Amino acid sequence: MSMTMIQQVHRHRYRSLLAVTAALTACGIGTGSQTLLVTAIVPLLFVLQDALATKPSLTNQLSVERKLSPEAPLPGQPVSVTLTIMNTGDSTIPDLRVADGVPTELGTIGGNPRASAILRAGQKLTVNYSVNTNRGTYEFDPVQVRARNRSGTIMIESKIAPSGQSSLESRVSVDDIPLSNQTMNITGPVTTETGGSGIEFYATREYQTGDPIGRINWNQYAKTGQLSTIEYHEQRAVRIAIIIDSRVSAHVSSQPSLPTGATLCAYAATLSISVLLDEGHTLTIVALGTPDPIRSDPPPAHASTDEETAFGAHAAMICNAAATGSDEMMTNTDTDTDTSAVAGDGGIVDQHRLLSRLDSNEQVLFCTPALDDAAVSIAQSIRADGHELTVLSPQISNSDIGGRIAHLNRTNRLFRIRRLGGTIVDWKRNETLPIALSRALRDINSQ
Template identity: 30%
Template sequence: MKRHETDRWRGVTAVVFLAAAVGVLVRSPAPLLVGVVAVAVAGYAAFAGGRPPEPTLTVEREVSETDPDSGEDVTVTVTVHNEGEFLPDVRVVDGVPEPLNVVDGSPRHATALRSGRHATFSYTVEAVRGEHTFDDATVLVRDVAGTTETEVAVGPDAETTVRCLPMLASLDRFPLRGQASERVGRIAAGVGSGTEFHATREYRPGDPLARIDWNRMARSGDLATVEFREEQSAPVVVLVDTRVQVYVDDSRGVSAVDHAVHAAGGVVSALLDAGDRVGVAGFGPRWTYLAPSLGRDHRHRVRETLATGAAFAPTPPEEQFLPTVHRRRLRKRLPSGAQLVCCTPLVDDYVVTTCRRFEAHGYPVTVVSPDVTGETIRAPHSPASSAGNASANCAGRASRSSTGTRPTHWCSPSGRPNGVAQPMSESERWPPDRPESEFDDRPARTSALLAVAAATLATIATVVVPLLVPVASVGTLALAVGVFLGRRRLVTGGAVLVLLAHLAGGLFGVDPLWPLAGAAATFVAWDCGEYAVGLGEQVGRDARTRQAELTHAAASSLVAVLAVTVGYGGYWAGVGGRPVVALVLLLVGAVVLARSLSS
């Protein structure tokens, strides 16, 4: 728990002494009664700040779906229970995981909570791949005057986790390179059953009749057996470029890493369907490696690794990346004869150098380069050729499907394309269009409107002295501009200008009720305006805040009404005929009393 003072009322004492000085100078009680309002405000702030609230809160959080599909909307409902005393100003900011995008509502809320009551709010996030755990909600509790602010972190008893495992993309095929040539194909390993001729040997008892070379027997009378080269599935490791340089967003806010992971899923799916042993690994600061294997269970492991593996996280890594150490570690894990498929958007040339080094160590590399620009086709680099040659060899050979998916390229080291991605169906299209949500920190509407209304009333109170109306009007305009643009200095400056207009009213011998009422309205205008700006900065305009705003405005209005009633009533009842010095001493004594209450 953290507690600190907000310093909202630092200038109140100065207003008191300014009013006293003007009253003594012009020998008029009207400016002194303006000081009465300032004394009432100081007492209000001191009394409220002297008893800061002790929040006793619990939070419940529910999600509509814990295992959503990628792009599915998930509704989050948060309930805050007050198990302690009355809390006039409670501001809640829920701990939304960074990768999740809020698409509807707001994870922020402000309200007033009586003892034993609760407040509920909800918002909607869009599911993205990965396992996302919500943080504790941050709760700010203020006293009714906003003098002190207490910050606490409150979370539910059990963690709230949303786990999204997108389906692997569907590709009809993905040709692999031959081990010793640039032609596509699988690794020929050993002699056995197959279709490719290998050699002939002497007949051995038990050899199948179908394997006997009958042509040779007809020519020479010798029995011989034909041997074929047996094909085995090639071990393949799909390497995803996850360096911090790759975390750049396209026009829709989707990072290049997301595109590369999606492409990797399609490659893995096609190779598993073809019977190849496939694994995945990340090339970045965070280590993730899944050894090549086959089967339905392994397909699920790949899907889970691409979604939740540390290397493939949607957020950029903060760890230091040592590429040489990473390459050595990866080479120790690679099976003998393995091929690499590197999924990278090719944001720089370093990954090209890396692919060439794997090629030099005997691991054939195929580069898959998703087009993340959405405008032009990015030509992939070839590890065995220069970047310029690769662009010339591969440019324009990717296929852009009619469904609107972005093209994917894969090329062999010579720059010749190994294949093209097949068009995806509507249900497989990725990434979906996602609306971007931005925090709207504009001032809260209700308090802003109340501030302008109170400032307008304060300006009307200057009509008894027509010369002061323009001054007060300029102040009201400045306050209105500040409260709607979120500029605290304009709010304070406009309120000070209106207050000075009412202090000047004492020079014209007007009835003290007018400056007194105008000063009270100015106080309400400033308090509501400053509250609107602060509320917008902390919880935003999109959050539900009306109950907290109305509670705060009611307290300010009550203080203003009491100040006018007590000040004007006391003036007529007891001090109407007394010297101005007596009123000054009364104001000074009130300030000392307010200070003692504060301490």
């Protein structure tokens, strides 16, 4: 995309003094006052300086480029913005000031989108800053540029649409998870204590007709002349239910520009689905507080690899719906919430609906920010129903007084869930999701 000059406006600093000069001259002539006529010379000199001054021009003199890294961030992932302004003309711009058009929804977390410089011919001005993204698509406004001549009598203001990236999209989608985030240090499908095909040695037995040649113990045959077959620990896929806490109480963020707890939970569920499907596990996805985006069923939304062939697409829609929520659900607060009485937000009826979606032998990965006591009640129901439970909990509170209180309450809830027999993976704010998730999936595979 090429750079475009959208608007250019010249402003003369002393042009307004022309009216003052005319008024003083008229009064001096009308009254015959030489003092007024001499006084009129002073503003006239400024007007003449303004008229004779060299007019700066930004047309074909500036090259502006914007780069975003990464271009398609995941929710909560910082984005580095680099704005490069180059003087491609033959003359110096003695006073150049620029301000990038940062989307109002994004919060600047580092650097400054504004800069000023004396920009000589062929020189570059680089502006670096970082923003934090929530879910959604964001459009950058044109770059605002202001330049003055050496005397400061004339100013030119321009809006320039730079080359490079002008928008970014942050979303949760199975297909959009970077491959580098999928190659995590986790174990594969659950290893059993029975022999068969696999990769980890289990035992040897007598050779039987039809055994694969690749599993014959040729070393023993060379020593003893007797055929034997190598057996490995069999690896069997397990049934795993991934539960997203997208209730009203989970749609909370410490800052407007940061993702909510529900968004982070949906992000974790999306990556979990991708990894666990690759390992051949049977999956169920459940989103508490979210109606089904396809069937329009009441909460919780659910999908299962047992029930449908298009599980991936349905699961992606559920994750997107869980992460987005509704406008009424979005809250910015550091305090705990207690909305368990709201329909679709973790009450007894919703817990019964949740348990009805789970198979009796499914292990459960419960992604919740644990911002209310209903999260503990849900975990208790899952454990009482006989399911192994791993809880992945994103930390979203700030370090101010309200955030500290919320953090203490959350810590207490996670402790109560641990006492119920659940495994807790505390996803701290300075920890990347793949690292936290690798611990959670490792715990599931070891159960």
